[in-house]
Amino acid sequence: MGAGGPRRGAGPPDGGWGWAVLGACFVVTGFAYGFPKAVSVFFRALMRDFGAGYSDTAWVSSIMLAMLYGTGPVSSILVTRFGCRPVMLVGGLLASAGMVLASFATRLLELYLTAGVLTGLGLALNFQPSLIMLGLYFERRRPLANGLAAAGSPVFLSALSPLGQQLLERFGWRGGFLLLGGLLLHCCACGAVMRPPPGPGPRPRRDSADDAPGEAEAQRAGLRLREAPPGGRPRRRLLDVAVCADRAFGVYAVTKFLMALGLFVPAILLVNYAKDAGVPDADAAFLLSIVGFVDIVARPACGALAGLARLRPRVAYLFSLALMANGLTDLSSARARSYGALVAFCVAFGLSYGMVGALQFEVLMAAVGSHRFPSALGLVLLLEAVAVLIGPPSAGRLVDALKNYEIIFYLAGSEVALAGVFMAVATNCCLRRSRDTRPGQGAEGGASDTEDAEAEGDSEALPTAAEPPGSLEAREVPTPGARPAEPEVEAEPGPDPKSV
Numbered sequence: 001m002g003a004g005g006p007r008r009g010a011g012p013p014d015g016g017w018g019w020a021v022l023g024a025c026f027v028v029t030g031f032a033y034g035f036p037k038a039v040s041v042f043f044r045a046l047m048r049d050f051g052a053g054y055s056d057t058a059w060v061s062s063i064m065l066a067m068l069y070g071t072g073p074v075s076s077i078l079v080t081r082f083g084c085r086p087v088m089l090v091g092g093l094l095a096s097a098g099m100v101l102a103s104f105a106t107r108l109l110e111l112y113l114t115a116g117v118l119t120g121l122g123l124a125l126n127f128q129p130s131l132i133m134l135g136l137y138f139e140r141r142r143p144l145a146n147g148l149a150a151a152g153s154p155v156f157l158s159a160l161s162p163l164g165q166q167l168l169e170r171f172g173w174r175g176g177f178l179l180l181g182g183l184l185l186h187c188c189a190c191g192a193v194m195r196p197p198p199g200p201g202p203r204p205r206r207d208s209a210d211d212a213p214g215e216a217e218a219q220r221a222g223l224r225l226r227e228a229p230p231g232g233r234p235r236r237r238l239l240d241v242a243v244c245a246d247r248a249f250g251v252y253a254v255t256k257f258l259m260a261l262g263l264f265v266p267a268i269l270l271v272n273y274a275k276d277a278g279v280p281d282a283d284a285a286f287l288l289s290i291v292g293f294v295d296i297v298a299r300p301a302c303g304a305l306a307g308l309a310r311l312r313p314r315v316a317y318l319f320s321l322a323l324m325a326n327g328l329t330d331l332s333s334a335r336a337r338s339y340g341a342l343v344a345f346c347v348a349f350g351l352s353y354g355m356v357g358a359l360q361f362e363v364l365m366a367a368v369g370s371h372r373f374p375s376a377l378g379l380v381l382l383l384e385a386v387a388v389l390i391g392p393p394s395a396g397r398l399v400d401a402l403k404n405y406e407i408i409f410y411l412a413g414s415e416v417a418l419a420g421v422f423m424a425v426a427t428n429c430c431l432r433r434s435r436d437t438r439p440g441q442g443a444e445g446g447a448s449d450t451e452d453a454e455a456e457g458d459s460e461a462l463p464t465a466a467e468p469p470g471s472l473e474a475r476e477v478p479t480p481g482a483r484p485a486e487p488e489v490e491a492e493p494g495p496d497p498k499s500v
Contacts, residue, residue, distance in 0.1 A: 018137030024190035030156025038160035067120025072381030084129035088191025091125025099181030147303015147358035154295040240375035258419035260387035262412030298354025320423035322355035327417025334409035
């Protein structure tokens with residue numbers, strides 16, 4: 001296999017062992033998004049045993065989701081330092097240990113620390129590295145791969161909720177937590193298949209003394225090292241915060257924050273909204289199943305659509321279209337009261353929601369490139385955690401105060417639609433600006449150093465601005481009187497006396 005990741009010019013393999021990586025990413029994504037929601041099946045039993053209210057018990061899922069999103073930068077740092085596979089193996093053990101320890105809890109605080117903090121952290125340490133590794137194995141088929149991996153969320157949610165109910169009825173909540181902890185050990189198996197993608201051959205080294213001890217780990221994670229200062233060793237940046245200065249990343253981050261404020265609100269309030277409209281309990285619960293079934297089909301289909309040659313350079317606009325469709329669905333269905341109208345809302349919502357889920361990480365990969373994707377993903381997840389902690393709880397308080405769901409659908413739909421409009425307008429403006437400045441770029445290092453293999457196909461999806469100083473991929477400016485750092489040597493076909 002070799003120690004390094006894919007080399008420039010070689011590109012990801014787009015198949016082979018990548019399909020096993022895709023299967024593992026499907027499972028990990030399903031656990032990450034489906035498990036915190038499936039745990040809600042046990043809330044009634046927990047309320048009875050601990051004498052707590054629903055809001056206090058629901059903090060178990062809320063803390064789990066907050067850890068999943070909020071620890072993104074931590075996961076990025078660990079992946080940069082140790083690589084994807086070790087981080088995922090430790091994450092699987094933590095997720096399993098959290099649920100096993102939760103089965104012995106005697107207070108809600110212990111549930112918060114075990115099922116909430118430990119399991120949430122373990123899921124986060126699996127979710128982010130799996131997406132990073134998926135981007136290293138797929139380039140030409142990456143939109144389809146992202147869509148198939150994202151389909152794990154509705155599939156596992158549809159399976160874990162009935163499974164949790166059966167475990168609760170047969171073994172109680174303690175036995176159910178124990179068995180779910182064993183089920184989470186599958187994350188370790190998923191981490192074990194995340195081996196580094198093969199490169200075209202050994203990479204020539206300038207001098208073995210210049211190699212940093214952690215260079216192999218950084219290459220396994222798909223990251224690049226900074227050029228070494230004169231007479232020194234290469235330095236690695238564990239979290240590349242300089243990506244925040246990239247215009248494309250800024251556009252995506254603002255879009256994701258606005259989206260997260262309202263995207264999840266209708267799905268959370270849907271069942272109670274239907275019950276208040278006079279829909280029987282069983283029929284109201286089935287509405288979420290409709291959303292899930294449509295979502296399962298929409299994600300891989302949208303991934304395949306985004307992979308078409310004519311649409312892939314415009315994947316950012318397709319993402320903004322999905323956001324606007326989701327927001328308009330909320331706005332147009334705010335007054336839906338009959339069961340037929342609610343079913344139509346669920347079909348439209350599931351379709352647009354699945355499109356958003358299939359495209360969100362593809363757009364980020366196209367915007368920042370695979371080398372900076374780990375840091376960018378960690379920062380975006382942290383930003384999304386803030387939005388998730390603001391949006392749904394605020395919507396719940398408004399429902400309690402106004403006793404009216406209509407205003408909530410209007411508010412959530414406006415936020416998501418605004419995110420789509422902002423994405424389209426800002427992307428178009430950035431594209432024009434980058435095209436205007438492109439002829440002046442060149443020798444001064446103003447051109448973006450994004451993957452050469454992606455320059456032709458993905459550069460129009462979201463423009464990448466000039467790399468700011470301090471970025472992992474910024475060119476080094478020699479200081480007066482100092483010997484300039486040697487340029488990076490690329491592998492050449494044929495024998496090379498310096499190769500290892």
